[in-house]
Amino acid sequence: MPAKKLVKQVYGKGDYMNTNKLKKIGSADLIIYFILLLISFIMLYPVLYMFSVSLSDINAVVRNEVKFYPVGFSLEAYRMFLKDARILKSYYNTIVYSILGTFFSLSFTSLMAYPLSIRSFCMKKFNTVFLTITMFIGGGLIPYYMTIRNLGMVDTIWVIVIPGSVGAWNVIIYKTFFLGIPDSLRESAYIDGANDILILFRIILPVSKALLATMGLFSIVGIWNDFFTALIFINTNSKQPLQILLRSILILNTFSNTELDKINKAKEVNTQTVKAAAIVVAVLPLMIIYPFLQKYFAKGILIGSIKG
Amino acid sequence: MINLPSERIELSYTKKIVNYKYAAIKAIKRDKYLILMSIPGLLITFLFKYLPIYGLLMVFTRYNPAKGIWGSEWVGFYYFESIFKDPYIIRCVKNTLLLGIYSLVWSFPAPIVLALLLNEVKTIWFKKMVQTLTYLPHFISAVIFIGFLRQILSPSTGLINFLLSQMGIDKINFFGRQEWFRTLYIGSGILQGVGFGAIIYLAALSNIDVSIYEAAIIDGANRWQRIIYINIPGIMPTVSILLIFALAGILGNDSLKILLMYSPQTYETADVLGTYIYRMGIENNNFSFGAALGLMLSIVSFILIVVSNYASKKISETSLW
Numbered sequence: 001m002p003a004k005k006l007v008k009q010v011y012g013k014g015d016y017m018n019t020n021k022l023k024k025i026g027s028a029d030l031i032i033y034f035i036l037l038l039i040s041f042i043m044l045y046p047v048l049y050m051f052s053v054s055l056s057d058i059n060a061v062v063r064n065e066v067k068f069y070p071v072g073f074s075l076e077a078y079r080m081f082l083k084d085a086r087i088l089k090s091y092y093n094t095i096v097y098s099i100l101g102t103f104f105s106l107s108f109t110s111l112m113a114y115p116l117s118i119r120s121f122c123m124k125k126f127n128t129v130f131l132t133i134t135m136f137i138g139g140g141l142i143p144y145y146m147t148i149r150n151l152g153m154v155d156t157i158w159v160i161v162i163p164g165s166v167g168a169w170n171v172i173i174y175k176t177f178f179l180g181i182p183d184s185l186r187e188s189a190y191i192d193g194a195n196d197i198l199i200l201f202r203i204i205l206p207v208s209k210a211l212l213a214t215m216g217l218f219s220i221v222g223i224w225n226d227f228f229t230a231l232i233f234i235n236t237n238s239k240q241p242l243q244i245l246l247r248s249i250l251i252l253n254t255f256s257n258t259e260l261d262k263i264n265k266a267k268e269v270n271t272q273t274v275k276a277a278a279i280v281v282a283v284l285p286l287m288i289i290y291p292f293l294q295k296y297f298a299k300g301i302l303i304g305s306i307k308g
Numbered sequence: 309m310i311n312l313p314s315e316r317i318e319l320s321y322t323k324k325i326v327n328y329k330y331a332a333i334k335a336i337k338r339d340k341y342l343i344l345m346s347i348p349g350l351l352i353t354f355l356f357k358y359l360p361i362y363g364l365l366m367v368f369t370r371y372n373p374a375k376g377i378w379g380s381e382w383v384g385f386y387y388f389e390s391i392f393k394d395p396y397i398i399r400c401v402k403n404t405l406l407l408g409i410y411s412l413v414w415s416f417p418a419p420i421v422l423a424l425l426l427n428e429v430k431t432i433w434f435k436k437m438v439q440t441l442t443y444l445p446h447f448i449s450a451v452i453f454i455g456f457l458r459q460i461l462s463p464s465t466g467l468i469n470f471l472l473s474q475m476g477i478d479k480i481n482f483f484g485r486q487e488w489f490r491t492l493y494i495g496s497g498i499l500q501g502v503g504f505g506a507i508i509y510l511a512a513l514s515n516i517d518v519s520i521y522e523a524a525i526i527d528g529a530n531r532w533q534r535i536i537y538i539n540i541p542g543i544m545p546t547v548s549i550l551l552i553f554a555l556a557g558i559l560g561n562d563s564l565k566i567l568l569m570y571s572p573q574t575y576e577t578a579d580v581l582g583t584y585i586y587r588m589g590i591e592n593n594n595f596s597f598g599a600a601l602g603l604m605l606s607i608v609s610f611i612l613i614v615v616s617n618y619a620s621k622k623i624s625e626t627s628l629w
Contacts, residue, residue, distance in 0.1 A: 028531060032428050039422070040441040043499070046456045047444070049467065053459075064470040112349030115342035122335040127346055134353060136610070139360025140602030142589040146366065147359045149373060163356040166349045196341035225449030228564050232590055243451045250455030251568050272465055279452055279459075286447055291440070 047283070054078070054276035061272050077273035081281065086237065087245060091281075094224060094242040101161035102219040106212055108166045113174035114200045131168040148233060159233045160223065160241070170215065177211045178204060217293055221286070242282055249278050367600040387600040396584065404580040408558035410494050416554050418498045419505030420547065424539060426506065427513045428531070439510075442503025454568040457496060458483055483569065486577040493569065493578075497562065508550070509543050516542040548624045556613035559605060581605050 048068065053061055057072025065071045081087060115121045116128060139147070153159040181204060189199045205212065227243035234240055336343065367387055369380040391397060422442065429435045445453065460466050461482040469479040482488045516538060524534050563582025570578035581601065589598020 029428070032425050033434070036425060036429065036434075036438045039502075040438050043441045043444055043503070046460065049460065050456060062465070064465075064467060067467070108348045108352060111345040115339075115346050118342065120339075121342050122332075122339050123343060123346060127350065130350065131353060134357040137361060138357065138606065139362075139364050140599060140606055141585055142595055142599040142602055143360040143363030143366060144356070145590060146363050146371075146373065146595060147356070150376075151355065151359075162352065166352045168353075171349070197345065200345070221447055225447075225451075227449065227451050228567075243449055246449075246455065247451050247568065250451065250458065272459070275455070275459060279455055282452055283448055290444065290447065 047287075050276045050279045054273055054280045056273065058273055074273075077277035078281070081274055081277045087242075087278075089238060090240050090242045090245045093239060097157065097160050097241055098220045098223040100157070101165065101223045102216050104161050104165040105170070105219045106216055109170050109174050109215070110200065110205060110208075110212075112166055113171045114178055114196075114204060116171070116175045117178035118196075131171055135168045145232060154233050155235050155239065157239065160226075160229050164222075164229075173215070174211065177208060181207055224286070246278055246282055250275055364599060364603060366596055367603055369596060371596045371599075373595070383596075387596045388604070390597065391601055391604065396579065399576065400579055400581045400584045403577060404559055404561055404582075407490065407493060407561045407580060410490060411497060411561075412554055412558060414494050415497050415501060416551070418502045420509055420543070422502050423506040423509035423513060423543075424535060426510060427539065428535075439503065439506075442506070444503070445500045446504040448500075450562075450565045450568055453496065453500060454565065457492065461492075484571065484573050486574045489570065489574045489578045493566065496565075496569075509546060512543040512546040513539060544624070548620050552613070552616050552620050555616040556609060558612065559609050 049066070052066050052068065052070045054077050055070035055073055055075070056066045057074045058076070060066055060071035112127070112131075116124055118124070138144075148154060148159055148163070153162075185203055185207070186199055189203055194202070225243065227241070227247055230241050230244050231247075234244070363377070365377050366380070368382060368384055369377055370383050370386075371377065372380045426435055426438060429438070448456075461468050463469050463479050463481040463484070468482075473479055480488070482492060520538055521534060524538060529537065559581070561580045561582060563580055563586065566578055566580055566583050567586065570583065582605075585598045585601050585605075588594045588601070
């Protein structure tokens with residue numbers, strides 16, 4: 001077999017067993033492409049459908065005319081959805097919880113992980129064992145619930161942003177990343193008279209931006225999407241995050257005491273478009289940043305796996 | 309004084325320091341900032357990880373939150389016995405196991421197949437596009453995702469039922485029928501997880517040495533043979549590690565998702581141990597019963613991970629520890 005052809009086969013597009021130059025893509029390729037296109041379509045369709053329903057005229061939706069694109073453009077659903085004070089409040093809460101929780105997670109985890117990356121640290125062994133035990137043994141849901149109650153954290157913002165901020169798994173990831181930073185960087189700062197706190201914030205963290213970005217994004221998405229913590233610990237309506245409100249609208253069908261509730265009860269309008277608008281509003285921030293972030297997400301899962 | 313890392317090591321290991329106590333004080337003095345840094349993390353771990361472990365003692369008492377563990381009546385193993393007498397426990401164990409087995413059979417291989425398919429695609433932009441679209445559902449919250457499904461599958465207004473009725477098939481109340489629950493659970497799990505799960509296999513595939521493919525092509529291996537004899541053995545170590553996790557997690561269904569999907573009509577197939585613990589312990593305030601059930605569940609899960617790790621070590625020589 002000539003070398004040129006071999007190279008083409010290994011590195012080129014598709015399978016070159018067929019010598020016909022026009023047929024660059026073989027039938028096997030076509031089948032694979034078709035399957036993958038179908039999978040992509042299935043993934044994309046729900047988002048597309050909800051987006052179209054939320055923008056459509058209510059009568060078109062009731063007649064099931066909406067399939068791929070909005071029919072009879074209308075912004076009524078969004079207008080109704082966004083004028084509701086409680087919805088806006090819960091949206092605001094979610095943003096606050098995500099940002100604060102991520103801030104705590106990044107700072108406490110780096111503070112915990114940095115000393116572990118120093119060989120001579122006198123508590124290194126103790127801290128490592130103390131954390132590792134929690135990876136294998138845990139109290140379970142009910143004792144955790146009672147602990148939070150006994151600490152008086154029920155119905156406060158702290159129950160959402162503090163308990164999850166330090167986890168053994170994350171500390172290991174941070175520590176491994178810090179270990180990859182050359183020692184000479186730290187040593188030169190010691191010689192210049194810097195203490196460990198200064199070194200962490202002025203030298204280690206600035207060169208760990210890739211790590212902080214990845215872990216920060218995971219944390220934001222995690223808190224943004226979490227409904228269970230709020231479900232069991234938050235009772236006051238004004239402190240509920242968006243996911244809880246969405247749960248009542250989408251899953252329980254109650255519209256729990258929002259202004260929409262009256263509309264729903266009066267059956268003045270069909271709530272289908274409003275539900276679709278709720279879904280779109282909740283995923284929109286993610287959809288906007290998603291294309292920029294997805295390479296970080298992919299990287300993040302690999303950081304976690306290689307170290308494990 | 310200049311405090312070099314190299315000096316630090318010397319301080320703690322040379323024989324110069326005879327007095328052990330003196331060395332300890334010196335080490336604490338030297339590491340004071342590092343110790344200070346660890347405090348928030350240690351405190352949070354203690355409060356939210358260790359206190360619940362201590363709180364497990366409640367399984368031996370008729371726990372009353374107002375009185376605490378030591379003020380409540382001590383009942384020994386009463387709650388463990390009552391678990392075995394509970395009328396719903398068989399149903400929960402059966403559902404938990406069945407959902408676990410089904411997701412092992414269906415959800416576990418799905419990302420492997422997707423990764424093998426994607427690996428065959430040589431058009432970069434197409435590969436990127438498919439990857440981007442398949443990760444997407446992973447980042448959508450369970451509430452919204454189940455909300456999507458409920459909307460689309462709704463018997464009165466949903467698109468799927470509309471299409472079914474146009475084809476002359478009777479409408480199906482998917483979320484209200486117990487025989488549909490497992491299909492919905494596994495199907496939605498695959499949709500949400502397949503793209504993200506494929507990332508790790510794609511990374512393993514890209515690590516396979518190109519020269520192996522070259523040699524195979526020279527030997528006349530066709531594409532199918534290359535997949536069977538190069539790609540699949542190449543990702544086997546990754547597969548077996550993840551299989552250990554999957555086997556160990558067979559009891560750990562996604563009970564948060566089930567909480568959003570089930571209703572009293574579908575309890576027969578949908579109620580699992582996780583949701584039962586939630587209902588008994590938090591909704592019905594039967595704290596000790598819920599905690600006891602949770603403890604038994606985690607003991608069995610722990611045994612499962614040890615056993616599957618041991619089995620994997622024997623069979624394929626890969627293990628977690």
